Amino acid sequence: MKKNSFLMVFALIAAVLAIGCGGGGEQAAAPAQQADSAPAATPGPAVTGGGTVVGSVRYVNGDPDAAIGMDADPVCASLHPGEVHTEKVVTDDDGNLANVLVYVKSGLEGKSFPVPATAHVLDQMGCQYRPHISGVQVGQKLVIRNSDPTLHNVHARPSANKEFNQGQPFQGMELEHTFDQAEVMVPFKCDVHPWMSSYMAVLDHPFFGVSDEQGGFGIENLPAGSYVLEAWHEEFGTQTAEVTVVDGEPAQVSFDFSPDAVAPAG
Amino acid sequence: MFSDTPFLRGIHRLAVLLAGYVVLLITAGGLVKSLEAGLSVPDWPLSYGMLNPPRWWEIETVRAEHGHRLIAGTVLLLTLWLATWIIRREPRKWVRGIAVAALAAVLAQAALGGITVLFFLPTAISVSHAGLAQLFLCLLVVLAVVTSRRWVSGEGARNPAAPVGRVVPLATTTTVVIYLQILLGAVMRHTGAGLAIPDFPLAFGGLIPPRIDFAIGIHFAHRMGALVVATLIFWTLGRVMRLASQERVAVTPAWLLALMVLVQGTLGGLVVLTGKAVLPNTLHVGGGALLLALSLVLTLMTRRLDWIARQAGTEAETEAAGILSPEQAVS
Ligand SMILES: [Cu+2]
Numbered sequence: 001m002k003k004n005s006f007l008m009v010f011a012l013i014a015a016v017l018a019i020g021c022g023g024g025g026e027q028a029a030a031p032a033q034q035a036d037s038a039p040a041a042t043p044g045p046a047v048t049g050g051g052t053v054v055g056s057v058r059y060v061n062g063d064p065d066a067a068i069g070m071d072a073d074p075v076c077a078s079l080h081p082g083e084v085h086t087e088k089v090v091t092d093d094d095g096n097l098a099n100v101l102v103y104v105k106s107g108l109e110g111k112s113f114p115v116p117a118t119a120h121v122l123d124q125m126g127c128q129y130r131p132h133i134s135g136v137q138v139g140q141k142l143v144i145r146n147s148d149p150t151l152h153n154v155h156a157r158p159s160a161n162k163e164f165n166q167g168q169p170f171q172g173m174e175l176e177h178t179f180d181q182a183e184v185m186v187p188f189k190c191d192v193h194p195w196m197s198s199y200m201a202v203l204d205h206p207f208f209g210v211s212d213e214q215g216g217f218g219i220e221n222l223p224a225g226s227y228v229l230e231a232w233h234e235e236f237g238t239q240t241a242e243v244t245v246v247d248g249e250p251a252q253v254s255f256d257f258s259p260d261a262v263a264p265a266g
Numbered sequence: 267m268f269s270d271t272p273f274l275r276g277i278h279r280l281a282v283l284l285a286g287y288v289v290l291l292i293t294a295g296g297l298v299k300s301l302e303a304g305l306s307v308p309d310w311p312l313s314y315g316m317l318n319p320p321r322w323w324e325i326e327t328v329r330a331e332h333g334h335r336l337i338a339g340t341v342l343l344l345t346l347w348l349a350t351w352i353i354r355r356e357p358r359k360w361v362r363g364i365a366v367a368a369l370a371a372v373l374a375q376a377a378l379g380g381i382t383v384l385f386f387l388p389t390a391i392s393v394s395h396a397g398l399a400q401l402f403l404c405l406l407v408v409l410a411v412v413t414s415r416r417w418v419s420g421e422g423a424r425n426p427a428a429p430v431g432r433v434v435p436l437a438t439t440t441t442v443v444i445y446l447q448i449l450l451g452a453v454m455r456h457t458g459a460g461l462a463i464p465d466f467p468l469a470f471g472g473l474i475p476p477r478i479d480f481a482i483g484i485h486f487a488h489r490m491g492a493l494v495v496a497t498l499i500f501w502t503l504g505r506v507m508r509l510a511s512q513e514r515v516a517v518t519p520a521w522l523l524a525l526m527v528l529v530q531g532t533l534g535g536l537v538v539l540t541g542k543a544v545l546p547n548t549l550h551v552g553g554g555a556l557l558l559a560l561s562l563v564l565t566l567m568t569r570r571l572d573w574i575a576r577q578a579g580t581e582a583e584t585e586a587a588g589i590l591s592p593e594q595a596v597s
Contacts, residue, residue, distance in 0.1 A: 072326035153308045169314035191305040
């Protein structure tokens with residue numbers, strides 16, 4: 001009995017020590033893979049000819065983008081001396097709306113397009129995804145990078161493609177993935193940092209763009225023809241517009257997600 | 267009348283300690299769900315490929331999930347130790363059987379925990395993980411109670427005339443209903459129905475919800491279940507005080523049950539009113555486990571006293587008939 005009581009105390013101490021000795025693991029970060037950093041939307045290979053669609057997205061309301069607190073991870077908090085925002089509703093003073101994906105929804109049926117040779121990069125920087133909204137082509141290499149001195153898990157939650165959840169415990173780690181089904185959108189989340197979110201469109205063509213800080217987007221080298229464009233926003237849903245592209249002439253499209261806006265101008 | 271079952275103090279203490287530790291483990295599991303941190307460590311059984319991921323203690327979500335795994339690992343080892351000890355030293359075969367069942371349960375529980383992480387928290391697996399946790403706790407409570415000095419001494423009721431047996435069906439029902447209520451709560455939590463009825467204590471401003479869908483239905487069932495549990499607990503308390511007021515082993519758990527069910531109801535209300543704030547949401551899970559454990563202690567002890575009283579009755583009859591009394595049963 002004496003011996004067993006002693007063992008019991010020993011096991012408890014061992015358990016406490018095991019809990020106390022967190023963070024001892026050392027493991028080399030995966031070698032940084034060379035992947036070209038890409039803007040919000042990685043353009044496909046040059047599809048020559050055709051026309052360009054340019055446009056703008058608006059949202060006039062005045063609600064500021066909500067702030068996020070990153071106290072749940074002190075490293076994340078230390079990376080942001082100022083306020084951080086969700087990036088969900090990003091507008092400038094004139095009511096131009098950023099982070100809207102605009103893509104060709106129909107009109108390209110039966111056509112196929114080469115897969116870009118460059119990788120699309122989704123970075124985790126300052127405990128936020130960069131970019132917040134982006135697009136990638138089916139079969140295109142996607143590189144997911146951890147640029148932060150903290151750990152992240154990359155949790156993609158598609159419906160048509162396969163769900164995955166992978167850990168990136170060290171700064172500089174990268175993982176590669178390709179999607180094999182077109183789908184708008186694939187949500188990404190980090191379960192370590194509940195505020196982290198990103199949406200990625202997977203398309204079987206290169207004709208998409210994401211609105212910038214001034215609400216502007218561009219879709220280049222779209223073959224002449226008639227198309228339905230869809231604008232997708234994570235809070236406001238979708239809008240569609242018809243557009244006819246003529247060789248060598250830029251076509252104009254605008255979307256307006258304002259609460260009192262009328263149907264989008266084609 | 268005294269049994270010849272030895273009182274093994276070390277085993278009893280370890281069983282009590284382990285049961286308490288499992289209440290803590292269940293609460294830690296509740297914290298993982300309250301923080302939605304179940305996938306913050308994406309791999310299993312290692313965490314980020316390591317025994318301890320970097321800075322896990324500093325990051326709220328990882329601390330919850332990895333901490334849950336560390337406590338669980340410790341519980342697994344302690345259960346292995348307890349089971350081995352019981353198998354070696356315990357003379358009662360059925361107690362050894364329960365020890366083996368506890369070991370099997372904790373292994374199955376660990377596997378469910380791993381599966382739910384690797385398959386992105388399917389509701390059925392997460393609910394099973396929550397439900398099996400409580401069964402495992404029950405097995406440990408049984409081990410702790412049946413190895414207690416009072417149990418093995420074979421000592422009967424303080425007042426031999428007290429009809430303690432009449433508490434047994436009520437206490438047993440209470441235990442079963444508490445378990446079912448916990449299962450309802452688990453389904454509610456893991457289907458995201460915790461705020462399906464946004465007000466408390468009323469439901470959409472009335473006594474019953476104006477419309478029922480799955481989420482509202484399961485949420486409302488859990489609220490009604492709480493009323494049933496509270497009624498059963500106070501009924502049990504009344505019966506214990508009336509029929510067995512000298513039995514400390516019945517009175518103490520009965521009073522604790524009554525106190526805890528009030529705390530638990532308050533916590534449940536706070537979960538709704540605070541919009542699922544982490545603290546009440548987590549403590550509510552631990553409270554459920556504690557209620558189940560207390561109710562099981564009461565059930566087992568009243569059953570034991572009743573059994574001893576029946577044995578004594580049989581013995582007296584046998585003696586009256588002039589037949590040699592048989593050896594006292596092992597248990
Ligand atoms: Cu993260």
